[in-house]
């Protein structure tokens with residue numbers, strides 16, 4: 001049985017249909033990537049899973065139980081945390097306050113272990129723990145966003161474009177951290193425009209086009225597919241790009 | 243010199259009251275970007291609830307200070323409940339509606355409470371009973387300070403320090419600050435934002451009820467339109483400090499109180515409102531977002 005199972009999910013913004021019946025599954029321990037052009041509905045999907053948007057139809061099941069109608073706070077309690085698109089760190093709170101808030105749903109005594117793990121994963125944050133998160137660089141803010149999500153000790157980590165607007169070297173560092181996070185047993189659902197990095201990391205991938213899943217396959221096969229290369233990897237000529 | 247110290251004492255007393263009321267405006271604005279125009283009326287409702295407790299609702303024979311303490315407890319509880327109910331009835335249904343709808347709803351709630359007070363307690367000025375608190379007055383360097391003034395200043399400072407500690411050094415306080423910055427991001431932390439909003443509608447009105455009852459005990463009177471007068475001053479204090487900013491409301495309240503006192507002491511109390519607005523305009527010209535505010539005025 002899959003950890004996350006989404007069936008026929010439909011989400012609207014007023015009259016606009018952003019998701020037109022999306023179905024997908026993520027197994028325990030997997031890394032799954034979702035690719036898609038701007039406006040395909042990737043962020044809509046992530047926000048709906050986290051309970052920030054109410055679907056018009058379809059179901060979301062997590063660990064066998066339906067969570068479609070749960071409030072966002074309850075979904076975090078169930079074990080799904082998200083690092084949202086654009087990072088959304090609390091700029092006028094310190095790095096440490098941001099991270100602590102990530103563990104808001106857990107007993108106070110239990111979050112120390114997670115804090116040590118996060119600060120070990122991102123030593124830069126340890127140095128800057130007393131600094132306002134809004135004064136950090138983009139890469140450091142992304143670390144805060146991911147670290148904050150990890151503080152919830154999630155079983156499923158949702159990542160919406162962790163590489164957005166970051167320099168290639170920082171992107172590589174972030175992806176190395178993701179690999180390390182996955183090794184601890186956390187299941188990851190990753191949305192990326194940087195399809196090559198995402199597919200290299202992922203076990204499987206889905207391609208989302210204007211609200212529909214049009215392709216699902218193993219990451220290796222997607223990476224090799226000429227269609228995918230043409231549409232999302234910038235074709236053969238630029239295959240060396242990150 | 244005596245006059246100067248006297249005005250400082252008067253200013254700190256009134257400033258403490260303004261600050262307590264201003265906190266309610268600023269905290270609600272912080273999480274909802276909404277001016278709760280009914281806040282001043284809630285505070286004065288607190289004064290009237292307290293007045294009822296003080297003027298023999300319990301029968302005679304109770305010692306004054308115990309009665310005053312009880313009046314505070316009852317007023318704080320009643321106004322907190324009223325605050326949560328106000329949010330539930332007047333604001334929550336409009337959370338996703340046009341901003342103007344919430345503003346109109348706030349103004350309507352203000353009128354409703356004001357007229358409700360008039361219906362229950364009458365349109366005339368009600369006088370607070372005397373002799374409940376010690377009539378002691380201390381004389382310092384040519385100025386005098388009464389027991390009530392000492393009480394107001396000390397309690398205001400203690401309550402503000404407690405609020406500051408709560409908001410900055412507890413987990414739920416941090417959650418309130420987070421929800422004020424970005425509600426959706428706060429939800430992703432597992433914070434129940436509705437609960438945060440309710441808590442703000444408990445804390446603000448509770449502090450406001452204390453402020454309202456202080457007004458009654460200090461000026462020894464209450465009338466149904468008083469919420470408008472004091473609410474406006476406290477609101478201006480919140481703007482001076484930077485609306486949405488908690489230390490800003492404290493600073494703005496104390497500054498405005500001192501400014502009012504000096505205006506009354508050295509110029510004339512009939513110029514008080516003009517001088518208040520002059521201060522507001524001067525500060526907004528120099529710092530459009532208030533003394534401690536970071537955001538330049540956004541959505542109205």
Ligand SMILES: Nc1ncnc2c1ncn2[C@@H]1O[C@H](COP(=O)(O)OP(=O)(O)OP(=O)(O)O)[C@@H](O)[C@H]1O
Pocket residue numbers: 013016018036037038039040041042043044045085193
């Ligand atoms: N708040 C909103 N109101 C109305 N339409 C919206 C809203 N948010 C998104 N949309 C629309 O829904 C569609 C999907 O948007 P979404 O943000 O999910 O795309 P995305 O795949 O995450 O894109 P990107 O790669 O640019 O982040 C788009 O057509 C977008 O214009």
Ligand SMILES: [Mg+2]
Pocket residue numbers: 042043044085
């Ligand atoms: Mg997106």
